Amino acid sequence: MGQVFPGFRVEICTKLVSACCQTEPESGSTLFSQARFVEAIVQTMGNSCCSIELRSETSRSSVFGVETVQSYGRRSIALAPFGLYAHPSGGGDLDTAVRDIIRQLKTYSTMTFQWNVRFDHASLAQALVRRGLPFSRPVTHVLPLDRDYETSFAKFNSTTRNLVRRVKREGIVVRSTRHGDDVKAYYEVHTKLASEKGNYRFLYPKAMFDELVKLDKDVVFVVAEVQEKIASGAWFFRDGDTFLYWHAATDRKYSRQSPSYANRGLCHSDGA
Numbered sequence: 211m212g213q214v215f216p217g218f219r220v221e222i223c224t225k226l227v228s229a230c231c232q233t234e235p236e237s238g239s240t241l242f243s244q245a246r247f248v249e250a251i252v253q254t255m256g257n258s259c260c261s262i263e264l265r266s267e268t269s270r271s272s273v274f275g276v277e278t279v280q281s282y283g284r285r286s287i288a289l290a291p292f293g294l295y296a297h298p299s300g301g302g303d304l305d306t307a308v309r310d311i312i313r314q315l316k317t318y319s320t321m322t323f324q325w326n327v328r329f330d331h332a333s334l335a336q337a338l339v340r341r342g343l344p345f346s347r348p349v350t351h352v353l354p355l356d357r358d359y360e361t362s363f364a365k366f367n368s369t370t371r372n373l374v375r376r377v378k379r380e381g382i383v384v385r386s387t388r389h390g391d392d393v394k395a396y397y398e399v400h401t402k403l404a405s406e407k408g409n410y411r412f413l414y415p416k417a418m419f420d421e422l423v424k425l426d427k428d429v430v431f432v433v434a435e436v437q438e439k440i441a442s443g444a445w446f447f448r449d450g451d452t453f454l455y456w457h458a459a460t461d462r463k464y465s466r467q468s469p470s471y472a473n474r475g476l477c478h479s480d481g482a
Contacts, residue, residue, distance in 0.1 A: 271302050
């Protein structure tokens, strides 16, 4: 019934990978399993979704997730929306917290549940495996940013480095923003691209981006402008020691200028 998915995401880690995997915080709650993030998502998803808090009173831990109600009162639960990562908050015993939370998930009314684990939360993954849940191990791409920007930039392949330099020469303006008009312009680029590609099964509602941009300490929204028009944009999440690349779109009209590489250059610098 339950599945543990480590998840497929591009992440930028501000520590060395070896260090990340060895230093899991005692209260390692992820951004995505906290109330403020989950509430920002569910309030834009309609009446079929609601937030849910699962608590372990014994270990004084909790985790928030998204509950989707199906027919006949059955439900599906994602601990953290959209395949993002979940980790119980609090400093209690992790095995106890996992046991208590899984017990609440394994009920008659629960059709499925999904729990994705961040790449450096090995202890949590092991605790879930000990509960006998099936799991898979997709690849997580991690770019260490333990040194200055130029050192990290030198690790990119030559094509990427040349494109980042070119957007600077061509005068593309890239900036971080929280303005509603910029979110609106980005969403128009996103929907236009989806229409042109014709293979998007689902589009996030604009209201979701409006809510996410309010999480100013957790969310970084970047746009690249060509002749004062937004040509590309990207969304990043701050989660502990990681900087996660979540969503992006580029207007194909500006493909020659490669504005998306301007976004990458700025956010790699910001993540460092």
